[in-house]
Amino acid sequence: MSSHPGSRAEHALALAVEAGRELGLRADRPRVLHDVFSVLVHLAPEPVVVRVPALAVGTAAELRERQQRELAVTGWLADTGFPVVGPSPLVPREPVGAGGTSLTFWEYVTEIEPLRDLLQGDPGTLTDRFTEQTGWTAELHAALAHYPGELPVLSPLVPAIGLALAELRSEPQALTPADLDRADREYTVLEALVAEFPARFPQARLQSLHGDSPAYNLLRTADGHRFADFEDVTVGPVEWDLTFTGPRAIEVYERASGTRVDRTLLDLMEGARLLQGLSALTVVPKVPELGPMLAPLIDQWRARKPLELHHRKSS
Structure with missing residues (x-):
């Protein structure tokens, strides 16, 4: 797939249309809704959106496994009546192979008050919106706590970050050798955390999660809000x-939620989130414009105290 944004979107649109028509869907007026790490294609006039992984990391089998987990979790939530953008009911709930990758098919919803409009406005309005949506995340967590399926523990961190760091060793982008050494040490900390989580944080609530900042991945519609983009669903x-x-x-x-958030654990997770952000540097060769966007994140990570773990006893 070409690294040029225009050709990437055009190729994704062609894949989506071909796959959709093979499934019996009309695609008379297809249009690209979004084009960053994935390309979202609305197969108008059908109420179906196809997600084409334009910049997927990992093998095709790993991608398909992640997609299947996402479809299973969002399908279960939709079946319980929880407000999510669910799998399209017009096709089977499974990834569809096309062009050397795999696609997923979702409900089309009409968004109102899109986030991109607020980004250009008053910062206070944006903060108020995220604050409200974080409150709604409590509802999502309450629902996900009952998810009956099995999910890996913190899979966006381990082994995902380790694979990205190995790739960055050969193409470090904006990272120095000292940066890479620190990132490797921090990844070792995360490996220990995942392997020994109950011992490290015995009071923590381990449960099924959205996995990718749900307060930021939410659409407002005329019928209310809906959580979306569960690609990193995890425990x-x-x-x-x-x-x-x-x-x-x-x-x-x-x-x-009626529960206390562990500030120490939250701080550790925020450090892990910054380290995860460095992983996106592996995409820069394909999307050069992403480099300047990641520069502030790299600076924030460098300015932060390195990740470390301490044993904590339960009270």
Whole structure:
């Protein structure tokens, strides 16, 4: 797939249309809705959106496994009546192979008050919105706590970050040798955390999670809000889903959920989230414009105290 954004989107659109028509869907007026790490294609006039992984990391088998987990979790949530953008009911709930990758098919919903409009406006309005949506995350966690399927523990961290760091050793992008050494040490910390989580944080709530900041992955529609983009669905502490939402949002979440957020664990998860952000540097050769966007994140990671673990006894 070409690295040029235009050709990438065109190729994704062609794949989506071909796969959709093979499944019996009309695609008379297809249009690209979004094009970053994935390309979203609306197969108009059908109420179906196809997600084409434009910049997937890992093998085709690993991608398919992640997609199948996402379809299973969102399908289960939709079946219970929880507000999510669910799998399209017009096709089977499974990834569809096409062009050397695999695609997933989703409900089409009409978004109102899109986030991109707020990004250009008053920062206070944006903060208020994320604070409210963090409160809604408590509802999502309450629902996901009952998910009956099996999921890996903190899979967006281990082994995903380790694979990315290995790739960055040969193409470090903006990272120095010292940066890479530190990142490797921090990844070792995360490996230990995942392997020994109950011993390290015995009071933590380990449960099924959205996996990728649900307060930021939510659509507002005329019928209410819907959570979306469960590509990183995993098991972990709720603090992983609450990273970088801010103190006021955390307080709102605590009131809504009736439970306390562990600030020490939240801080550790925020360090892990920054290290995960470095993984996106592996995509820069294909999407050069992403490099400048990641520069502030790299600076934030460098300025932060390196990740470390301490044993904590249960009270």
